[in-house]
Amino acid sequence: MTTMTAAQLRAQTGGMEPDPEVPARPRPPRQYPAAYKLRILAEYEQLDKASKGALLRREGLYTSLISEWRKQRDRGALQALAKPSGRPPADPRDQQVARLRRENQRLASELGKARKVIEVQGKLSALLEQLATDSVTQDQGGTG
Numbered sequence: 001m002t003t004m005t006a007a008q009l010r011a012q013t014g015g016m017e018p019d020p021e022v023p024a025r026p027r028p029p030r031q032y033p034a035a036y037k038l039r040i041l042a043e044y045e046q047l048d049k050a051s052k053g054a055l056l057r058r059e060g061l062y063t064s065l066i067s068e069w070r071k072q073r074d075r076g077a078l079q080a081l082a083k084p085s086g087r088p089p090a091d092p093r094d095q096q097v098a099r100l101r102r103e104n105q106r107l108a109s110e111l112g113k114a115r116k117v118i119e120v121q122g123k124l125s126a127l128l129e130q131l132a133t134d135s136v137t138q139d140q141g142g143t144g
Contacts, residue, residue, distance in 0.1 A: 037069045037072075037073075038073070040055070040059060040061070040066070040069070041066065041069055041070060041073060043055060044056075044066055
């Protein structure tokens, strides 16, 4: 086996290098309509072993999907075939409640900070007023 330099490899492959960039997000899991699932199951069960593999490759499916679809069909659950598997979509009301709770916590925290600032400003104002009155009384007492 011989080793090639990067330049030799580029010359041999015609300058075509694989794109090293990874896609930003993986695509979400596929969702299959019930009619498609039933059609594939019917076709799959009529084929021999080699043809079953060809069908799976052609459709981009796995045997685990076929098994799951069979279980759903055998339970008599056409509704289950129509229902996508996985986590159910979040209820918009729950999302809004969570958002409002976070906002409430943020505002309560800001209110607490504002109260502390007001308290400090009040103490500072009282201290400055006391210093001003002390200064005035010292000036009056010292000159008279």
